[in-house]
Amino acid sequence: xxxxxxxxxxxxxxxxxxxxxxxxxxxxxxxxxxxxxxxxxxxxxxxxxxxxxxxxxxxxxxxxxxxxxxxxxxxxxxxxxxxxxxxxxxxxxxxxxxxxxxxxxxxxxxxxxxxxxxxxxxxxxxxxxxxxxxxxxxxxxxxxxxxxxxxxxxxxxxxxxxxxxxxxxxxxxxxxxxxxxxxxxxxxxxxxxxxxxxxxxxxxxxxxxxxxxxxxxxxxxxxxxxxxxxxxxxxxxxxxxxxxxxxxxxxxxxxxxxxxxxxxxxxxxxxxxxxxxxxxxxxxxxxxxxxxxxxxxxxxxxxxxxxxxxxxxxxxxxxxxxxxxxxxxxxxxxxxxx
Ligand code: MEV
Numbered sequence: 481x482x483x484x485x486x487x488x489x490x491x492x493x494x495x496x497x498x499x500x501x502x503x504x505x506x507x508x509x510x511x512x513x514x515x516x517x518x519x520x521x522x523x524x525x526x527x528x529x530x531x532x533x534x535x536x537x538x539x540x541x542x543x544x545x546x547x548x549x550x551x552x553x554x555x556x557x558x559x560x561x562x563x564x565x566x567x568x569x570x571x572x573x574x575x576x577x578x579x580x581x582x583x584x585x586x587x588x589x590x591x592x593x594x595x596x597x598x599x600x601x602x603x604x605x606x607x608x609x610x611x612x613x614x615x616x617x618x619x620x621x622x623x624x625x626x627x628x629x630x631x632x633x634x635x636x637x638x639x640x641x642x643x644x645x646x647x648x649x650x651x652x653x654x655x656x657x658x659x660x661x662x663x664x665x666x667x668x669x670x671x672x673x674x675x676x677x678x679x680x681x682x683x684x685x686x687x688x689x690x691x692x693x694x695x696x697x698x699x700x701x702x703x704x705x706x707x708x709x710x711x712x713x714x715x716x717x718x719x720x721x722x723x724x725x726x727x728x729x730x731x732x733x734x735x736x737x738x739x740x741x742x743x744x745x746x747x748x749x750x751x752x753x754x755x756x757x758x759x760x761x762x763x764x765x766x767x768x769x770x771x772x773x774x775x776x777x778x779x780x781x782x783x784x785x786x787x788x789x790x791x792x793x794x795x796x797x798x799x800x801x802x803x804x805x806x807x808x809x810x811x812x813x814x815x816x817x818x
Contacts, residue, residue: 483816484610485514487809488591489598489647489774490671490782492734493741494656494710496750498641498690502707503657505664505714506598509671509806513589514816515568515601517610520582525569529561530588549615561593564600567631568607575608575627582690594679597775600635601644604628609813614726621812625649627660627807641685647698651812655714664714668808669734670786673773674762674794676754680777685750692748698784702744709744714739725786735769735784742771750776754799759783765793782806 487508493502511698520526565585569603573579585607591599605628612619619627628645643656653666691698713734714780720730745751751759757773767790770783783790794803 481516481518481523481574482610482614482818483514483516483726484606484613484813485512485816486605486609486648486813487512487598487651487811488602489644490673490780491517491643492598492653492669493713493737494643494706495596495774495776496686496745497703497706497710498643498656498750499639499686499689500693500703501658502643502703503655503710503714504643505653505654505655505710505717507666507671507674508647508667508809508812509597511591511806512809513587513591513599513606515606516588516611517607517614518584519614520584522668523580523582525566525583527565527585527587528621529560538706539590539720554645561587561603563635564604564631564725565607567749568604568628569611570617571608571627571631572611575612575619575623576617578615578750581611583614583616585611590779591758592675592679592779594682595675595779596680596776597673598684598773598774601628601632602787603643605813606646607651609815613818622811626741636683636686639683641692643800647812648684651664653717654812664716664717667722667724667726667730668725669722670731670784671806671808672762672767672783672790672794673766673787673804673806674758674781674783674797676752676758676778676780676799678754680750680752680775680779682775685713685777689748689750699748701748706741706744709741731768731784731786735767737785738769738771738782739763740792741800745776746771750778752778753812754778755781756796757799758794761793761797762790762818
């Protein structure tokens, strides 16, 4: 039996624009998905999803996605969770050159599904790591990231960047621009996350931005402006001392860039009333800046505030279902038990 875990993430800047080759800076956070994998003697896959912010379910099938099981939960939920697990299994089988390997898999996660915190990337990354180790073919983090990207790309019909999967595999703060993916040095930022209890449909939201961008020059320029924000934000972070607590000047400027980024994402149609209300609650409470994180449409916002004010304000915001502080997680995928 092998157990691996991988972190979720928030986007400091750059979601959506990163799909078109602009840069993004996602940051891994200390909320993890954990995947337990045990080799079976047949070619079946049995998956138990214990907590994906949905009711747990258990399914067993022959490892062939054509033959989906009959289970008593809505098909869309099973498809959403299983699609990523299937894709991770396929990548592990391919890496080990064992196309018929069967597994018992348990997925546990404290990252809400589809809420902009990189739950699917974390499940895919941890799943590939655990399954390849179980097949005695351990991969290095970069190869796990590469294969996890391939898996997400397949599940999301090509509408995926390398950002989520690279960040989850490597941990810390990363910079992604097209195929260029690298870790950055950065200080620990005082992230506060507000969650509206909902989720967005990444595929639909990405497709909406793609349509706007190809139809209107101003929308294409908006995407380019997000890239500009990311480049300037990256320079700020590179010049900061990673060993010390970030000072007010840095936080003020980063916060201003986050506000700007949120405004452009809103213009591109990927925010929502609940996300906007949480963003405004955070700003009014004195956060340095606040923006949606991930695909949008619902889910989470991220704010910067080292005081308790933003947390308190979000607790009293009707649209906010949950609020928590998130520490930067400098460890990416890791094996918990082998
Ligand atoms: C989703 O977490 C982030 C998007 O930029 C899509 C992607 O990068 O694959 C919207």
